[in-house]
Amino acid sequence: MNNQIKVALIDDESLFTEGLVLLFSTVKHITVVATAAHGIKFLDDLLNIPPVDFPEIILADIQMKPMDGFELVEILKKKYPGLKIIILSSHYKNNVFGHMIKLGVSAFLPKNANLKLLVEAIESVHKTGVFFSQKDHLMLVSYMKGKSKSHDLNAIRNLSEREIEVIKLICLEYTNDEIADKLFLSRRTVESHRQRILDKIGAKNTVGLVVYAIAHQIYIPPQHFDSV
Known part of the structure; x- marks a missing residue:
């Protein structure tokens, strides 16, 4: 199981879960190590x-009983902060997307996404901690329109040219080691830049950093259409 990306599936639709297990069995570098019908069982498992x-990486639905996806994410973030979470939901819309951002999930995909997009998201989340599609970008812009940005202006002004450069490379899914090589820096220096950026913009993790970068047009995702 070396070099395998280990994922768990939590969904109360057994046919959907079984279908995903079957699909992932065709992907050599992704292994399903656990499945559960709801959050309580998964936490016990x-x-x-x-x-x-x-x-x-956890792939979970939102609408489940007796514990919904929102509650599960909150518990997992507290008990297992190293776990990365991808939400697969039929409720793929702006208001839910905004709540997912607040919870700090790594990706938010519609349930009718195809295998190619799922694998792309899992690979990106495994490598960088986050995945945002072009559709996510459009929803993020819409979500941020209703939020005040005035409190963020000082943070933007306080970012150095090097820090903005690092932000853009993080958004382009470069790892710390790759950023270090590209900018001729040590890994430790890149890690220091990353932490200083998080402190300045008030983000907790890479998800928050990417959200901030997109919302303030530090980074603009490439224009393409995602197949679902």
């Missing part, structure tokens, strides 16, 4: 999963 099989 996590306690008994050996470290070698512990998931790195």
Whole structure:
């Protein structure tokens, strides 16, 4: 299982979960290590999963009983902050997207996304911690229109040219090591830049950093159409 991306699936639609397991069985570098019909069962299962099989990425639905996806994400973020979470939902719209951003999920995809987009999202989240499609970008712009940006102006002014350069490379899905090579810096220096950026803009993680960069046009995603 070396070099495998270990994922877990949580959804109360068994046919949907079984279908995903079957689809991922055709992808050599993605392994489904756990499935559960709802959040409570998954949280119990996590306690008994050996470290070698512990998931790195969670794919979860929003509408589940007795624990919905929102509550599950909040608990996972507190108990397992290293876990990356991708939400797969039929409620793929602006107001839900905004809530997902606040919760700090790594990606938000419609349930009718095809395998290519799912794999792309999983690979991006595994490598950089975040995935935003062009549709996500459009929803983010719409979501941010109703929010005040005045409190962020000082943060933008306080960002150095080097920090803006680092932000753009993070948004382009470069890892710390790749950014270090590209800018002729040490990995530790890049990590220091990343933390200083997070402190200045008030973000908690890479998801927040990318959201901030897109919302303030520091980074504009390439214009393309995603197949679903």
